[in-house]
Amino acid sequence: MSTIIDQAADSTSNAHTEAHHGPAKGFSRWLFTTNHKDIGTMYLWFSLTMFMTGGCMALLIRAELFQPGLQFLQPEFFNQMTTMHGLIMVFGAVMPAFVGLANWMIPLMIGAPDMALPRLNNWSFWILPFAFSMMLMTLFMQGGGPNFGWTFYAPLSTTFAPPSVTFFIFAVHMMGISSIMGAINVIVTILNMRAPGMLMMKLPLFVWTWLITAFLLILVMPVLAGVVTMMLMDIHFGTSFFNAAGGGDPVLFQHIFWFFGHPEVYIMILPAFGVISEIIPTFARKKLFGYSSMVYATSSIAFLSFIVWAHHMFTVGMPLMGELFFMFATMLIAVPTGVKVFNWVATMFRGSMTFETPMLFAIAFVVLFSIGGFSGLMLAIAPADFQYHDTYFVVAHFHYVLVPGSVFSIMAGVYYWLPKWTGNYYNEKMGKLHFWMSFIGINVTFFPMHFVGLAGMPRRIPDYALQFADFNAVSSVGAFLFGFSQLIFIYNIVCCICKSNQASDRVWEASHGLEWTVPSPAPYHTFSKPPQVD
Amino acid sequence: MNKPASHTKLIAQLLAGIVLMFGFGFALVPLYDVFCRITGINGKVDLTPGAYHATSQSEREIKVQFIAVNNESMPWVFKPKQSSIKVTLGKTYQTSYWAANLTKRHMVAQAVPSVSPSDAAEYLQKVDCFCFNRQPLNAGEQREMGLAFNVLPDIPAHIKTITLSYTLFDISAASAKAVASQP
Helix, strand or coil: CHHHHHHHHHCHHHHHHHHCCCCCCCHHHHHHCCCHHHHHHHHHHHHHHHHHHHHHHHHHHHHHHCCCCCCCCCHHHHHHHHHHHHHHHHHHHHHHHHHHHHHHHHHHHHCCCCCCCHHHHHHHHHHHHHHHHHHHHHHHCCCCCCCCCCCCCCCCCCCCCCCCHHHHHHHHHHHHHHHHHHHHHHHHHHHHCCCCCCCHHHCCHHHHHHHHHHHHHHHHHHHHHHHHHHHHHHHHCCCCCCCHHHCCCHHHHHHHHHHHHHHHHHHHHHHHHHHHHHHHHHHHCCCCCCHHHHHHHHHHHHHHCCCCHHHHHHHHCCCHHHHHHHHHHHHHCHHHHHHHHHHHHHHHCCCCCCCCHHHHHHHHHHHHHHHHHHHHHHHHCHHHHHHHCCEHHHHHHHHHHHHHHHHHHHHHHHHHHHHHHHCECCCHHHHHHHHHHHHHHHHHHHHHHHHHHHCCCECCCCCCCHHHHHHHHHHHHHHHHHHHHHHHHHHHHHHHHHCCCECCCCCCCCCCCHHHCCCCCCCCCCCCCCCCCC | CCCCCCHHHHHHHHHHHHHHHHHHHHHHHHHHHHHHHHHCHHHCCCCCCCCCCCCCCCCCEEEEEEEEEECCCCCCEEEECCCEEEEECCCEEEEEEEEECCCCCCEEEEEEEEEECHHHHHHEEEEEEHHHCCEEECCCCEEEEEEEEEECCCCCCCCCEEEEEEEEEECHHHHHHHHHHCC
């Protein structure tokens, strides 16, 4: 609070209004807030809640898979768990976390007083708790929740779906609306609200990657809304978009879904690239190597994401030319991604590096994301994909890019900016403990999945052949290690908020950028007067 | 304060983009259909009858296999009379499928054909096919359903075997509605 008063005293001209613009009291502060920091905080807490919810589901799955045979879950409920785990982690944990980081950091990084459309911002957050309550409610309905996998392929999600699928469709509509509103807000903020002198090619990379992500959201979330609307019409209004008996085609569903789905996976990774590109230069004490090549690489990845969707469906029976096109286009993505990894390594090269928790997470990101990228290249080879399709190898691949990829980058970002948000340093020892337990946990969980996948274990099954037993037991042990080490993360955050360990304004020795010029904790209103960027 | 140029204009453009992309999702449905028809992929078969006598014949022989599939809850017995025929290209052949309605009610079925490999689809010409019409059967009734076809001689040389698969759908409910709505 003292910082708010300080700032009010600074600017005597609007001291009066400033003094009355502190946060309101009680619950209504959060309900009616239009402040980007409040909304960012709510997004991050919401995401953490969903991360733990989806994580509990993952642990149920791993508990069942600890041994062959059926132990805890019935196959029907197991299917609901795999489906809900995927949906919640993608739409409830990773995406809102990045929107939360964007809300907090983009105005601070570009020297804007707030997001461009504060009321829209409030709306786009408050839709989410309702969307996910509706989605989770389906688990208690007759026939159970969605059980058709997070990709909800027709006809599993239309003809053979449980009755609760309608609620699932509305939940997807709602979070789609939330994402679209968030994306509009980000684009307008970045294009219209930059401080004087903050040229496009001076924007921090986190801002750049988010700008591109927001455009991806605008382009593909409406397509997702379209495909679930078609499902709704097939189920309730007698149309036959995906029903062969009525002249429709189930493969059409996969084409439309993955037209959304592939850019969606880049929506979840591009902001992660941004976060890592902020953190590595700070702890390597060097400028980011190849700034403009980073911007162009991000843009090319975004463009390529629109022409590779059918690599998810190599086995549906495409003509040879189609297989070849999608195979080579997919492999092409390795080029801009390689540029990025090269730039991160080159930034660290001969830097005076220190290994605080955010940097540990960032380095783990670079290494483990690359492993996920390589298994992605293997999957891109169409003839090999016929063997790997729908096995645990695919599960290993996308968990390597999403967990030590997106999730690690979010954790890195939280540790990196937490002192700026709360005004206190977190406990470094606890942070490192959290990192090492997560790092070991994640590799023990997901690395064996490569082996069982290559040996032919299919995904989304509650029971498996005996020869996969040992690797599955190892995976389950790792999963519980990773899951429970997240309690350290939560405890560390709570301690950081409650216990005073005053952080300096710069927080890190070599921090760079506008967000470090405001006091710690960042006052409720910042940059009411735009800073001059030179 | 640098009041930004115009939020409204930018927002309007973005909203237009969103509406456009929502429409694009639906536009993919006909686009995809057209694409499949032009390229003949997906085994989608032309449902217009072909000419009885092909323009030319050739010495090459090819094997045509017949498969019958019942969709989800279709209770009929449905199978081909012959599982495969050796055919000379350009010649017209006749065979049949056999269907029996073992239920205690009148039912209407529709067979939907599919050809594999998909690049053979455009060379398999159906002169006459039970799939051109809906097939009503009374309770306990059975019927042989005829099929006449030829394979065009210019079919690519690498295709040695064609599989013609029919999936039988229960359309009793839909056809009852259609009959009821007729004046």
